[in-house]
Amino acid sequence: MRGQSVEMVQLLTPDGERVANDDFEFTGSADDLAGYLRDMILARRFDAEATALQRHGELGLWTPLIGQEAAQVGSAHALRAADVCFPSYREHAVAMVLGVPLSNLLGLFRGTDGGHWELLEKFKNYQIVIGCQALHATGYAMGIQLDGAVGNADPDQNAAAIVYHGDGAASQGDVNEAYVFAASYNAPVVFFCQNNQWAISEPIALQSRIPLFQRAQGFGFPGIQVDGNDVLAVKAVTDWAMERARHGDGPTFIEAYTYRMGAHTTSDDPTKYRESSDEEAWRGRDPILRLATYLRNLGAVDDAWLAAVEDEAKSLGADVRATIAQLKDVTMDELFETVYAEPTVALESQRREYAAYLAGEDA
Amino acid sequence: MNEKLTMAKALNRGLRRALQADPKVLLAGEDIGKLGGVFRITEGLQAEFGENRVVDSPLAESGIIGTAVGLCMRGYRPVVEIQFDGFVFPGFAQIVSQVAKMHMRTGGRQKMPMVIRIPFGGGIGAVEHHSESPEAYFAHTPGLKVVSCANPNDAYWMIQQAIGSDDPVVFLEPKRRYQQKGEVNFTDRPAPMHQASIVRHGSDATLLAYGPMVKTCLDAAAVAAEEGTDLEVVDLRTISPIDWVTVISSVRRTRRAIVVHEAPLTLGLGAEIAAKLTEELFYVMESPVLRVAGFDMPYPPARVESEYLPSVDRILDTVDTSLAY
Numbered sequence: 001m002r003g004q005s006v007e008m009v010q011l012l013t014p015d016g017e018r019v020a021n022d023d024f025e026f027t028g029s030a031d032d033l034a035g036y037l038r039d040m041i042l043a044r045r046f047d048a049e050a051t052a053l054q055r056h057g058e059l060g061l062w063t064p065l066i067g068q069e070a071a072q073v074g075s076a077h078a079l080r081a082a083d084v085c086f087p088s089y090r091e092h093a094v095a096m097v098l099g100v101p102l103s104n105l106l107g108l109f110r111g112t113d114g115g116h117w118e119l120l121e122k123f124k125n126y127q128i129v130i131g132c133q134a135l136h137a138t139g140y141a142m143g144i145q146l147d148g149a150v151g152n153a154d155p156d157q158n159a160a161a162i163v164y165h166g167d168g169a170a171s172q173g174d175v176n177e178a179y180v181f182a183a184s185y186n187a188p189v190v191f192f193c194q195n196n197q198w199a200i201s202e203p204i205a206l207q208s209r210i211p212l213f214q215r216a217q218g219f220g221f222p223g224i225q226v227d228g229n230d231v232l233a234v235k236a237v238t239d240w241a242m243e244r245a246r247h248g249d250g251p252t253f254i255e256a257y258t259y260r261m262g263a264h265t266t267s268d269d270p271t272k273y274r275e276s277s278d279e280e281a282w283r284g285r286d287p288i289l290r291l292a293t294y295l296r297n298l299g300a301v302d303d304a305w306l307a308a309v310e311d312e313a314k315s316l317g318a319d320v321r322a323t324i325a326q327l328k329d330v331t332m333d334e335l336f337e338t339v340y341a342e343p344t345v346a347l348e349s350q351r352r353e354y355a356a357y358l359a360g361e362d363a
Numbered sequence: 364m365n366e367k368l369t370m371a372k373a374l375n376r377g378l379r380r381a382l383q384a385d386p387k388v389l390l391a392g393e394d395i396g397k398l399g400g401v402f403r404i405t406e407g408l409q410a411e412f413g414e415n416r417v418v419d420s421p422l423a424e425s426g427i428i429g430t431a432v433g434l435c436m437r438g439y440r441p442v443v444e445i446q447f448d449g450f451v452f453p454g455f456a457q458i459v460s461q462v463a464k465m466h467m468r469t470g471g472r473q474k475m476p477m478v479i480r481i482p483f484g485g486g487i488g489a490v491e492h493h494s495e496s497p498e499a500y501f502a503h504t505p506g507l508k509v510v511s512c513a514n515p516n517d518a519y520w521m522i523q524q525a526i527g528s529d530d531p532v533v534f535l536e537p538k539r540r541y542q543q544k545g546e547v548n549f550t551d552r553p554a555p556m557h558q559a560s561i562v563r564h565g566s567d568a569t570l571l572a573y574g575p576m577v578k579t580c581l582d583a584a585a586v587a588a589e590e591g592t593d594l595e596v597v598d599l600r601t602i603s604p605i606d607w608v609t610v611i612s613s614v615r616r617t618r619r620a621i622v623v624h625e626a627p628l629t630l631g632l633g634a635e636i637a638a639k640l641t642e643e644l645f646y647v648m649e650s651p652v653l654r655v656a657g658f659d660m661p662y663p664p665a666r667v668e669s670e671y672l673p674s675v676d677r678i679l680d681t682v683d684t685s686l687a688y
Contacts, residue, residue: 116470124436125468129460135426139433146415177426184421338471339505341529344557346604
């Protein structure tokens with residue numbers, strides 16, 4: 001695979017075999033792993049359901065995450081209570097693990113509201129502009145540092161920020177500026193890049209001549225490539241990077257080497273620009289399959305367990321479909337009210353004019 | 364308690380007071396620390412408040428604005444300095460796509476109490492990109508507030524009001540007026556920053572200006588007075604939103620309006636003011652709203668900037684045109 005380094009951290013092979021790594025070890029239990037497997041299965045189901053809803057005209061757009069479940073579930077489980085997450089627009093599984101109501105995500109893509117999310121202090125709004133959030137995360141991390149919330153003896157007093165971006169975003173000025181600021185201030189931020197090989201129709205080769213993780217060195221902080229389809233490795237590497245940040249050792253760049261099995265968004269047609277043989281090759285590296293194989297061989301899960309999770313996925317699907325009907329459109333009044341924190345006479349007069357116009361329409 | 368200060372010093376004092384008043388206020392920007400900023404507006408502040416409160420930034424405007432967004436999310440009130448008007452554009456995307464939209468995007472959950480200080484305007488003989496008037500770009504962006512101070516007293520108070528606002532404020536400082544002195548009253552607060560102020564009362568016509576052009580309009584009014592024309596001068600102070608109450612009440616009395624700004628004519632603030640006055644005072648005004656502005660060209664080289672910039676003569680010529688209706 002182009003861009004895959006011999007240094008890539010892998011703890012679970014595509015065939016479901018545990019392998020040792022000199023630097024990283026997965027220290028969780030089989031129960032933890034069963035939990036991750038469940039998260040990945042549910043995330044994939046949610047994603048499929050949302051894709052279908054878009055096809056039915058219920059969502060304006062959807063950004064499929066299929067194939068990236070391990071990268072997202074593994075990294076999300078590395079976050080602690082005080083850590084804060086800055087997503088792009090595809091981190092549905094991260095949101096799910098952190099407890100963000102899925103209706104929040106659906107509302108954005110349905111256009112019922114612009115992002116009135118319930119867990120903003122933990123998981124920020126999706127960012128549609130590519131890479132902007134890398135700077136927000138870095139600034140937030142600078143704030144963590146100013147608050148003295150790094151390097152304390154009591155680990156509960158420490159925090160870090162994690163920001164998700166893709167391989168395409170690595171070309172953005174804002175993302176590169178974020179690396180510079182993070183390095184200059186030694187900010188407690190982890191750049192979690194899901195290199196899913198494609199920026200819409202553009203291959204990674206167009207964004208970078210070298211593996212992305214090697215760029216970090218030029219910015220002056222560690223870069224590491226991890227098998228993004230191996231949830232054990234992702235969890236272990238993200239744990240390490242987040243702990244470095246919380247401890248006061250500054251930023252880390254993680255390249256989660258993975259694949260976008262679906263389209264960029266539901267408006268996209270991957271058959272126009274990529275080979276199906278590629279997809280086939282990656283299908284063999286599926287994150288869910290390999291973990292299920294491993295846990296089955298371990299005796300940690302069995303058919304009954306998998307069937308129970310499948311039932312859970314079915315009812316999640318039904319819930320998601322039912323949620324759509326309950327999403328309420330934001331009102332023009334609410335929009336007028338929230339443009340500013342401190343209302344202005346000028347905008348208030350526009351609101352009144354519009355209200356008067358509506359009243360006239362109804363009369 | 365009064366003191367005669369330059370606008371630069373008044374801003375410095377205002378920033379100092381804001382830093383003293385609220386530990387969450389911090390300054391960030393290029394060269395603002397040891398150097399005190401290229402215009403010395405932040406002089407001495409890093410020495411007094413330390414490197415965590417007065418932060419020298421890497422040379423990247425988008426980075427400065429974007430990290431300030433994150434600082435707001437963490438509960439800070441960042442005041443960022445963009446070194447010159449023409450250098451704001453690398454940070455423009457963060458300002459219009461993120462800073463301005465964050466409050467509405469989040470249904471009011473996330474405030475952006477950020478101040479973006481920009482020295483703006485011409486008249487100082489500078490090189491390219493150092494004399495621009497980008498205010499209309501910001502005024503056309505819902506979610507931002509845009510203000511400009513025209514005298515040291517307003518500079519001292521408005522910078523504090525901007526920092527105290529829970530909305531993002533683009534704070535435009537008329538760089539050619541930095542070294543002009545004026546009385547600063549440290550005890551009596553002036554009008555809130557969202558109000559315009561009538562800085563000279565008159566009855567024949569109203570000159571509407573903000574920032575660097577307020578003084579030019581006052582100079583023009585002084586000359587006009589010698590010729591027997593009694594001009595009113597309104598300092599808008601707030602460019603977005605405009606204080607229509609003050610503007611309309613003035614023009615209702617004088618029945619003639621001339622808007623003066625350095626920015627290019629087409630789609631400048633003058634266009635909006637003319638449209639609004641026409642809507643509100645169509646049967647009252649004796650003449651159309653006229654505009655004295657920069658021309659629709661990139662800002663010219665320094666040796667000819669005086670021809671580009673609205674001057675006392677150009678303003679008086681336009682007043683004559685208005686009075687001839």
